[in-house]
Amino acid sequence: xxxxxxxATIVALHxxxxxxxxxxxxxxxxxPYMDEIFHIxxxxxxCQGDFWTWDPKLTTPPGLYVLxxxxxxxxxxxxxxxxxxxxxxxxxFIILFTVASLLKLIHPHITRQEQLHSAAVIICFPxxxxxxxxxxxxxxxxxxxxxxxxxxxxxxxxxxxxxxxxAVTFRQTNIIWSLFIVGTALLELSTPAERRRFDPKAAxxxxxxxxxxxxxGFIQMLLSKFTRVITISLPYLGLLAGFAAFVKWNGGIVLxxxxxxxxxxxxxxxxxxxxxxxxxxxxxxxxxxxxxxLIRRPTFKSSLVLLTVASIMALCVYKFTNVHPFLVADxxxxxxxxxxxxxxxxxxxxxxLVPAYIAAACFCWQALGTEQTxxxxxxxxxxxxxxxxxxxxxxxxxxxTPYLIYRIAMRQPRGVWLFxxxxxxxVINAATVWMFLNKPFRWAHQEGIQRxxx
Numbered sequence: 001x002x003x004x005x006x007x008a009t010i011v012a013l014h015x016x017x018x019x020x021x022x023x024x025x026x027x028x029x030x031x032p033y034m035d036e037i038f039h040i041x042x043x044x045x046x047c048q049g050d051f052w053t054w055d056p057k058l059t060t061p062p063g064l065y066v067l068x069x070x071x072x073x074x075x076x077x078x079x080x081x082x083x084x085x086x087x088x089x090x091x092x093f094i095i096l097f098t099v100a101s102l103l104k105l106i107h108p109h110i111t112r113q114e115q116l117h118s119a120a121v122i123i124c125f126p127x128x129x130x131x132x133x134x135x136x137x138x139x140x141x142x143x144x145x146x147x148x149x150x151x152x153x154x155x156x157x158x159x160x161x162x163x164x165x166x167a168v169t170f171r172q173t174n175i176i177w178s179l180f181i182v183g184t185a186l187l188e189l190s191t192p193a194e195r196r197r198f199d200p201k202a203a204x205x206x207x208x209x210x211x212x213x214x215x216x217g218f219i220q221m222l223l224s225k226f227t228r229v230i231t232i233s234l235p236y237l238g239l240l241a242g243f244a245a246f247v248k249w250n251g252g253i254v255l256x257x258x259x260x261x262x263x264x265x266x267x268x269x270x271x272x273x274x275x276x277x278x279x280x281x282x283x284x285x286x287x288x289x290x291x292x293x294l295i296r297r298p299t300f301k302s303s304l305v306l307l308t309v310a311s312i313m314a315l316c317v318y319k320f321t322n323v324h325p326f327l328v329a330d331x332x333x334x335x336x337x338x339x340x341x342x343x344x345x346x347x348x349x350x351x352x353l354v355p356a357y358i359a360a361a362c363f364c365w366q367a368l369g370t371e372q373t374x375x376x377x378x379x380x381x382x383x384x385x386x387x388x389x390x391x392x393x394x395x396x397x398x399x400x401t402p403y404l405i406y407r408i409a410m411r412q413p414r415g416v417w418l419f420x421x422x423x424x425x426x427v428i429n430a431a432t433v434w435m436f437l438n439k440p441f442r443w444a445h446q447e448g449i450q451r452x453x454x
């Protein structure tokens with residue numbers, strides 16, 4: 001990206017690339033593919049004014065279809081597969097400017113150009129970028145979570161809760177990110193001086209006593225500002241009450257196809273997310289954390305801690321590795337091949353990866369913890385756990401929101417490191433789009449063309 005690029009230049013560049021690929025995509029894949037066979041007919045029913053017929057295979061609320069109808073003015077001729085897919089591109093630019101605004105508030109020391117460049121790179125995150133071209137919920141879900149976070153950072157908490165409510169209509173688990181948003185908003189009630197006394201940067205916490213001190217200080221601060229705490233929390237509590245009413249009415253969180261979406265204790269999902277995040281942000285991490293901090297000479301004490309952590313993680317691999325039927329049956333997804341590799345040699349590789357999980361988590365911790373405080377990181381970690389652990393399926397799309405929040409909140413890379421991250425993302429995006437469009441295959445037991453995808 002040129003050093004003097006403007007928002008208009010960045011938007012024009014992204015728009016031209018996205019539109020070009022969308023046209024080629026639609027020409028080569030004109031019919032609904034994968035989950036689109038459920039989403040697109042449902043949206044088209046809404047275009048026809050039929051708001052009561054519901055496909056029981058759909059697991060998420062109708063936010064995607066309602067917003068598409070608004071964007072297309074509910075005109076039936078406009079609700080083609082191509083135009084419904086194009087509505088998802090609007091979320092890309094919402095995310096672009098929302099991320100740039102969040103970077104301005106979270107990292108005020110970086111320049112406006114750096115904010116724009118970082119935002120332009122972040123929206124190229126491969127999982128999110130790939131699903132720009134399919135009529136899926138991921139773009140809208142991410143956009144409204146980030147808009148809600150931005151509104152809260154600007155202290156518009158009623159607007160933030162409304163944004164979270166819209167996000168929940170795209171994906172129910174976004175209720176958890178609304179709790180993350182209010183939790184971090186409450187942290188910001190403390191003054192900078194108060195925060196420094198009880199809530200240090202996460203990367204520099206050396207003792208569990210510091211964590212206890214941070215929690216104690218946070219509780220004392222909340223009690224001392226109880227009226228403001230209630231004022232801030234009320235809109236989110238209203239959202240939470242509404243969500244609880246929905247769950248009671250629905251008999252659960254998932255709308256349809258519940259047999260394939262049964263919550264589980266999939267603790268190892270966190271390990272997958274750690275190594276995924278470290279891999280996707282490796283150039284960003286190398287650009288902000290000195291190598292000496294990433295690779296330290298172990299002491300006797302740290303070796304004991306690492307051995308204990310590794311043992312616990314190995315036990316989690318043994319007890320809480322969940323192999324969903326979709327993971328081993330659907331060879332259209334890259335996770336099928338990743339899992340097949342990981343599960344070779346009677347599962348030995350699953351345990352051999354434990355040191356890599358630890359290293360990845362430490363790298364992410366350093367990148368995030370040099371910028372965010374220990375309580376912020378705990379709130380984020382809890383939200384991530386609540387989002388990922390109940391999910392029985394290894395599905396990279398579930399990583400999008402926690403990854404975006406992590407990548408926005410971490411210390412921001414600059415210059416060559418940001419360019420290398422963009423180059424890395426671009427290579428992955430080009431490869432995955434090319435594989436999807438140019439390497440179709442057929443199943444012997446089913447009609448139709450199949451394609452590789454995330």
